Amino acid sequence: MIVRVSTEGQYELDDDDIAALNELDNAAVASCESSDEAGFHAAFEQLLEFVRSHGRLVAGDDLRGSDVILPPPDVSMEEARAEFSGEGLIPG
């Protein structure tokens, strides 16, 4: 499975890692929904660290698309929340 960390790059993870990734993703979402700013940043940082440490960087000339795209490392909680409500982070 290929995971992109926005503005950083693509990582290839083993399928075994999907469950853990999902859990971390849900934790980030939960703290974001309860407006727990510190909790959100901690959870999101954990998610990124998991991807970076478990994943292998995908080569630059690899044309495969990502299965999952994560927000950029410097995402704010408000931006992350906008992701759920539909505004989106990617500029038109």
Add this chain to the structure above:
Amino acid sequence: MPGLSGRMSTVVKAKISKLLDKAEDPAETLDYSYQKQIELLQNVKKGIADVVTSKKRLQLQEEKLKQQVVKLDTQARQALSAGQEDLARQALERKNVIQTELQSLDSQIAQLEQQQEQMTDSEQKLRAKIEQFRSKKEVIKAQYSAAEAQVKISEAATGVGEEMADVGLAMQRALDKTENMKARADAVQELEAAGTFEDLTSLDSGQDDIDRQLAALSSSSEVDSELAKMKAELGSGQPSSAGELGAGASAGSEGEGASTTTTEAPSEAPASEPAAEPEQ
């Protein structure tokens, strides 16, 4: 996947398929995609140049503020040795505000620097993908039937499209950040202009809103200790005349007045004139 990552993925994929929907014939789609990719690569280069320009402008501003700090420090010393403690205090308060501003400007410039590096890095990745797409494009055109080609194209274009969206995002974020910083730096410059840091003679206490804001912003204890230190330095450095004036100043600044028209004449006693008109 409903979470953060799921939503991001959906948004990006929607954008890529929008890009691919433009043309119907596979060969046409390929050329169209490639042309779009090249265009975006140019935009990215321009975007990076914009970030660099903005960063340089902020660095210039930082330089100017640093000079301002030195100047205000000198002015505070001058005012103190001329027996005008109130003026010295105000100069130090302004210095304090600028120093705080400098600190945040500094860390923001560092952040921008990092973003610029990331963008350059992304640009290289995008270039590699586009190059890969170009060679694949010719293979697809030559070897596949229209139906097969459609599939191959969307596979190849997804990778490039995603990279394009990502570079676009990085660029947007870097530019937003420079805009914020620029607005902030401009605000400081306005403060500077409104308070006329240049001209000590106009720094009568309570003269304008800016003064009150500045006083509120700066931590007075910090200013107090700096003022005390400066006094001690001046006292030991120039034992004769400065010592006398220093004593006079602290006596005169007890009340609210102590408005003096000029800093150029240290020999004059700090007369309490009817304020207002600095020039006669």
